[in-house]
Amino acid sequence: MINKAMGQAEYEAFKAKLREWMEAHPEEYAAFEESMNTRDMAGCQAVLLQAIALIPQYRKLTAAKANEGLFNHVNEIEQAAQDNDLARKLIGECEQPVAGSPVPAMLCWLYFGKSFERMVEHCEELRRTPELGYFQKITMSATIRLLIARSIKLGLRTREEWKAHREAMRLAESDQVLDWAMEESSSDKNDSKRKPGRPGATRSLTEMFAPTVSRPEELRRKIGTYLLTRHTQTDIARLKIALEELRYLTLPIPIKPFRDALQEEYGREIRIVHERGIQEAYSRLTEPLLAGKSVRDRGPEAVAIREIKDFLSETNSFNSSE
Structure with a gap:
């Protein structure tokens, strides 16, 4: 969305500024990233509140979208973001950050962190919660599909990366972790073997x-x-x-x-x-x-x-x- 509000050169310069902020505020970024990784979803709640503050009708639009079932777009929400000049508001908060604002860290996380992976994981955890009914599970399923499709369309992830992440999630849920760990250790051991008379020359x-x-x-x-x-x-x-x-x-x-x-x-x-x-x-x-x-x-x-x-x-x- 931000890239649509800028020319390519301006967009690249904006991302460079985000990287500079990230390097200059490592502890602040790490704290935000940690909040997005916790199971209580404290970071997600903070992002949701930020979205509601920037787009007043956000909660109503997301509720309506959820009622559609297996939705495959969020055009209405994107239009509301455009109507509320969301991109410029976010850019403004990055260029003149307010103390305590999560926006710079949030944008760094979205562009450079494991944002899509964490959001998909959170949705999958919710989808598997026994207390959820079919309505909520359908909503989570549609959200997962949309997140993956959008990340690929924006060029932020590839299908190969999502396939690898899917396998990692499956492994984490399986009883095969010990077998996998031993297999990796065996591979590392084999790779480290040296042929007689040919000592390995490693370089830093x-x-x-x-x-x-x-x-x-x-x-x-x-x-x-x-x-x-x-x-x-x-x-x-x-x-x-x-x-x-x-x-x-x-x-x-x-x-x-x-x-x-x-x-x-x-x-x-x-x-x-x-x-x-x-x-x-x-x-x-x-x-x-x-x-x-x-x-x-x-x-x-x-x-x-x-x-x-x-x-x-x-x-x-x-x-x-x-």
Whole structure:
């Protein structure tokens, strides 16, 4: 909705400002994200109250929408948001934030956090609540479908990412977690085996940076900030492509040592996914298309990778002048 109220350049600048706010207010953002992760849905209630304050008829419209059953759009709510100039109000609160306002953290969470995943999970938990009747369960089902469809349409998620998240949710509900954990441990153990006479030569992340990177510590910090909110297999594949296109890496670097370097650098705070998933995502993104292009050069993927490149290279280039 906000992107519709702006030109593309203005929209990209707005998202860059959100990232700056996020970096400057890590504790405030972390507190908001934690509130959205709790089962009591305290954060969701705060967002709902904010929506009602910005769109007075919001509660009435959502109630009417729920009565439709398996709805597949929220055009009426979007129109009300437009009529109430919601986008400009949100932008204004970000540019001139009021003390205690949740808006900056909320927008950062929506754009850069696991917002869609958490909302889908909350809806699924509600849908499975025994006390709910069919009416509420139908509403939750429709909401889940709409959230997933909208996230894909906006280019904020891919179908592959939703499939992976669905499997993670199924695993969490199953009795197979121990088997899965042991399988992962076995894979890690096998991957760490060395052939006789060929000791492994591991490199740290900064050792993988190209010699022209003049500020390796700053680049390392930027990568860490990115991974705090973007660490799926596709996120990491996009990160590697962005670093390669910026010529920040000594080429070529295979997926496994790159993933291992990220694990060594950030593994205490961030769960770095297995290299198999990263390799699959990387192969998909670099799959050739017509006219010499690849998947990464088209549509939402091109936009996502460009955003990463802008974030990694903003303020000043890390490359020393030639």
